[in-house]
Ligand SMILES: O=P(O)(O)OC[C@H]1O[C@](O)(COP(=O)(O)O)[C@@H](O)[C@@H]1O
């Protein structure tokens with residue numbers, strides 16, 4: 545069976561439209577750069593001290609050596625792409641590139657940085673927006689023209705949407721080409737698998753606590769089914785698993801200092817993942833509204849994030865917004881639901 549290359553896939557979509565061609569060129573440029581990043585990841589310690597801390601961001605998050613290298617590789621690659629503005633997790637301010645170009649790009653050059661030296665999957669996330677002036681990166685996620693992420697795992701995978709479904713590509717290492725392996729991914733609407741960092745339970749609000757308790761109660765609780773839990777501390781790996789077999793990922797706001805809006809960043813983490821999920825029949829919310837509807841106010845703003853199987857995301861939303869989630873609970877559990885309201 546022959547697989548379509550990323551370039552052929554995008555050129556079929558772009559046709560003769562100049563904006564689409566710019567998007568296609570930018571996606572290919574990002575994907576090609578990510579091959580180089582994947583090679584560094586695969587080399588591990590042989591490539592140097594990739595997990596060494598270089599500095600700390602304003603919010604206290606550390607920047608590792610590989611975070612910085614990935615940022616430089618992507619920035620340099622995009623200088624030759626039709627990109628006017630680049631926002632990156634690893635740069636305090638947006639970087640001005642070609643002022644005449646039609647696109648703005650936001651990236652998380654390396655996601656899951658705590659796993660750099662553990663031989664677990666990490667990745668790169670990107671979002672492409674139309675450039676409409678200096679505030680282009682502050683457009684809501686619903687304006688994205690394309691979004692994607694790469695996973696540097698046993699396979700190097702690229703998941704992409706240009707607004708016509710979500711598709712998966714795998715790097716063929718021999719030809720150095722990304723080949724289409726799945727078109728029009730559909731995330732199962734229902735799931736019995738959730739991902740959350742359970743060590744933070746004492747910091748969560750009542751809605752998140754109740755949701756997780758109800759999953760953990762399994763067949764003897766209001767959900768009447770047993771749940772499985774997963775947490776890799778690498779959002780791209782969780783997102784890929786959810787695209788393959790369903791599930792839900794939660795990084796809620798919590799009471800720790802600096803976590804009042806969760807941990808994930810809206811513009812270059814939540815928005816692209818939300819676009820990919822929506823295009824795959826999944827969903828993404830901050831607990832009360834769709835991620836893609838939020839109008840950003842600053843480049844590095846955080847947002848509570850829940851994404852994955854649509855019915856499960858809607859259920860988590862009801863725990864946050866409903867007067868009580870009686871519909872999801874047996875009468876036995878209804879009283880606790882009312883207390884939560
Ligand atoms: O260490 P925690 O609090 O569980 O957070 C893990 C989460 O943070 C992230 O690592 C944030 O991304 P970065 O690695 O790009 O900072 C996610 O990939 C992951 O899901």
Ligand SMILES: [Mg+2]
Pocket residue numbers: 652654655656779813
């Ligand atoms: Mg990240």
Ligand SMILES: [Mg+2]
Pocket residue numbers: 611633652653654655656657
């Ligand atoms: Mg990062």
